[in-house]
Amino acid sequence: xxxxxxxxxxxxxxxxxxxxxxxxxxxxxxxxxxxxxxxxxxxxxxxxxxxxxxxxxxxxxxxxxxxxxxxxxxxxxxxxxxxxxxxxxxxxxxxxxxxxxxxxxxxxxxxxxxxxxxxxxxxxxxxxxxxxxxxxxxxxxxxxxxxxxxxxxxxxxxxxxxxxxxxxxxxxxxxxxxxxxxxxxxxxxxxxxxxxxxxxxxxxxxxxxxxxxxxxxxxxxxxxxxxxxxxxxxxxxxxxxxx
Numbered sequence: 001x002x003x004x005x006x007x008x009x010x011x012x013x014x015x016x017x018x019x020x021x022x023x024x025x026x027x028x029x030x031x032x033x034x035x036x037x038x039x040x041x042x043x044x045x046x047x048x049x050x051x052x053x054x055x056x057x058x059x060x061x062x063x064x065x066x067x068x069x070x071x072x073x074x075x076x077x078x079x080x081x082x083x084x085x086x087x088x089x090x091x092x093x094x095x096x097x098x099x100x101x102x103x104x105x106x107x108x109x110x111x112x113x114x115x116x117x118x119x120x121x122x123x124x125x126x127x128x129x130x131x132x133x134x135x136x137x138x139x140x141x142x143x144x145x146x147x148x149x150x151x152x153x154x155x156x157x158x159x160x161x162x163x164x165x166x167x168x169x170x171x172x173x174x175x176x177x178x179x180x181x182x183x184x185x186x187x188x189x190x191x192x193x194x195x196x197x198x199x200x201x202x203x204x205x206x207x208x209x210x211x212x213x214x215x216x217x218x219x220x221x222x223x224x225x226x227x228x229x230x231x232x233x234x235x236x237x238x239x240x241x242x243x
Contacts, residue, residue, distance in 0.1 A: 034059025103217035
């Protein structure tokens with residue numbers, strides 16, 4: 001394996017689904033990867049990640065937590081089953097204060113759904129001492145748009161216009177119009193930079209918005225040295241619970 005690269009867990013799913021609390025499969029995967037010095041970026045919506053702080057803080061690992069909105073009711077409709085946003089912000093703070101490089105992902109930004117509180121979310125995650133914030137606007141396909149419209153029926157007409165009439169096709173997805181993406185992401189960027197963190201956008205075609213070496217914050221993954229035996233001493237770590 002190329003040790004200069006990192007393993008992302010995970011971009012299109014979540015490593016901390018409810019069964020993980022009992023099964024510990026992600027924890028064991030982390031132990032194996034980190035004990036051999038492999039760099040890992042954890043991407044999750046779950047506060048359960050703090051359970052594995054004993055491993056994360058000593059390995060080559062950075063943690064990204066998605067905060068879609070600070071509004072608990074909107075979050076429950078937009079991402080059912082995920083922990084409420086205040087738990088995730090608390091997890092970011094605990095990780096950051098333990099010395100773990102943290103990234104907040106404000107994603108997806110959806111006009112008329114969660115855009116009203118963008119500045120508040122950006123300030124909350126920066127107050128949790130994250131080092132980098134990455135923001136992304138919503139991209140839809142037919143099935144994902146239908147799920148969104150079902151969750152927010154009163155917004156369907158506006159969303160249909162924004163995506164299917166005014167939006168632009170990029171690959172197989174429909175993006176918001178470029179000018180609207182710039183406006184939404186610029187609002188987050190202004191707050192983040194004023195708060196002293198770095199900012200990035202991924203898959204938006206707006207690379208000039210970035211102020212860090214990577215858009216996703218993977219440049220923050222530490223590079224701790226292996227022992228003479230070729231492993232990091234993670235074997236005796238305790239199983240810290242979320243306080």
